[in-house]
Amino acid sequence: MNLTPLNAISPIDGRYRSKIAELANYFSEEALIKYRVRVEIEYFIALCEIPLPQLADFDASNFTHLRKIYQDFTSNDAQQIKDIEKITNHDVKAAEYFIKEKFDALELQKYKEFIHFGLTSQDINNTAIPLSIKEFLHAIFTPNFEELITKLKTLVTEWKDISMLARTHGQPASPTRLGKEIEVFVVRLEAQFQQLKNIPNASKFGGATGNYNAHKVAYPAINWKDFGTDFVENKLGLHHSFPTTQIEHYDHMASLFDALKRINTIIIDLDRDFWTYVSMDYFKQKIKAGEVGSSAMPHKVNPIDFENSEGNLGIANAIFEHLSAKLPISRLQRDLTDSTVLRNVGVPFGHTIIGFTSTLKGLNKLLLNKEKFEQDLENNWAVVAEAIQTILRREAYPNPYEALKGLTRTNEKINQKTMADFIDTLDVSEEIKRELKSITPSNYTGI
Structure with missing residues (x-):
């Protein structure tokens, strides 16, 4: 059976494949193999550049041909x-044999034993995977994140003067402005993104148990630690973790996943707020011809994009949580649990991108229902009680909080006239009464 969107088990390879097809360039089995080949080739070139005595006569003009193997x-x-792996039963060794065959074709047989020289498979995996993550973050994650931030900033400006009734504990509270409430999410997301950018994409590179044992015994005069750091940091653009065991300790990668989880959590918070605003009729949604909101209720236009985002980001976070909790733990100098877990690293990234896309789609469908904002404010004159009692405190009026509490906690409807009549009963100057009467739910929105 050929894999198609209809028979795929995972929805990110099925229903949502079109939304995240580009991620296959970073996290598919083919992509991982390509990254391994790339690291092996660049490592061989780095050995030539030392140069090792046996590679001193290697013609540097062949570097271009070698790089074409992965390019x-x-x-x-x-x-x-993969066919070679069926025989070796070892994925990294299969890549090594493939490259050796390419060396044969280029008539470079005499040098091919320096492919994978002194390395263990984790020197390749623990550079290939962080490299794929780094390049995905740059090419896919960051543009999608920035597109979402740009949209939110546009709404901050567009709706900066829209007064709205705030709700704390679900109850009417001191009014705010819609643009400011969205800006809260912008600031939170940007702060977490800055932290994300500061986390190193770390790599292990040091032989079978991290000590360059094989390298040192063969060429004791070479400073292999300096070589490894130069290779990882200057040739691959990663951070060199040292010392390590056989594997990268994954502490930085765990930090990365935790930072991504916090970004997703903030967006889930945003999704739920906008879902609630739609349910409160603060927003209508643009209707696309032919779309159905409910199989039974023709009138419905559901906030499905925010729901889809929340669901996908929740799945992403569950996997990020497992990755960050599991990867830093390995028995003694290594066990194999990290290998099978890391093969799933593209899954939470896929659900994250789907979540970003869905939130953006939901935001682009919103139609502001300004009348509903105004209606809610007008129906909740009690919220200006805070403003009135605060000014009365300023004027040293006796027990102002208690006076307003008595007014606002009755079952009687509070409106502009009720509040004005109450103000007229206060033993304050006419000037203060005018100041108090000028406060409305729409203009009592702070800074």
């Missing part, structure tokens, strides 16, 4: 490596 990597190449 022009095809699905057929990936399949060839």
Whole structure:
């Protein structure tokens, strides 16, 4: 059976495949194989640049041909490596043998034993995977995140003067402005994104147990730690973790997943707020011809995009949570649990991008129902009681809080006239009464 969107088990490879197809360039099996080949090639070139004595006569003009092995990597190449793996039962060794075959084709046989020289498979995996994550964050995650932030900033400006009734504990509270409430999310998201950018994409590179044992025994005069740091940081653009065991300790990667989880959590908070605003009729939604909101109720236009985002970001966070909790733990110098777990790293990224896309789609469908904002404010004159009692405190009026409490906690409807009549009963100057009467739910919105 060929894999199609209809028979895929995972929805990110099925129903949502079109939304995240680009992620296959970073997190598919083929992509991982390509990244491994890339690291192996760049490592061989770095050995030539030392140079090791046996590589001193290697013609540097061949570097271009070597790099083409991964730059022009095809699905057929990936399949060839998978076929080799059926014999080796080892994925990284299969990539090594594939590259050796390429060396044979380039008539570079005499140098091919320096492919994967002194390394263990984790030197390749623990550079290939952080490299794929780093490049995904740059090419896919950041543009999607910035598009969402840009939309939110546009709404901050567009709705900066829309007064709205705030609700704390679900009850009417001191009025605010719609633009400001959205700006809260912008500031929160940008703060977490800045933290995300400061987390290193860390890599282990140091041989079988992290000590360059094989390197040192073969070439004791070379400073292999400096070589490894230069290779990882200057050739691959990653952070070199040292010392390590056989594997990267994943502390930085765990920090990365936790930062991504916090970003997703903030967006879930935003999704739920906008879902609630739609339910309160603060927003209508743009209707697309032919779409159905309910199989039974023709009138419905559901806030499905915010719901879809919340669901996908929740799944992403559950997996990020497991990754960040599991990866830093390994028995003694290593066990294999990190390997199978890391093969799922693209899954939470896929659900995250789907979530971002859905939130953006939901925001773009919103139609402001200004009349409903105004109606809610007008129906809740009791919220100006805070303003009135605060001014009375300023004027040293006796027990102002208690006076307003007695007015506002009755079952009688509070409106502009009720409040004005109450103000007239106060033993304050006419000037103060005019000041108090000028306060309305629409203008009592702070700074």
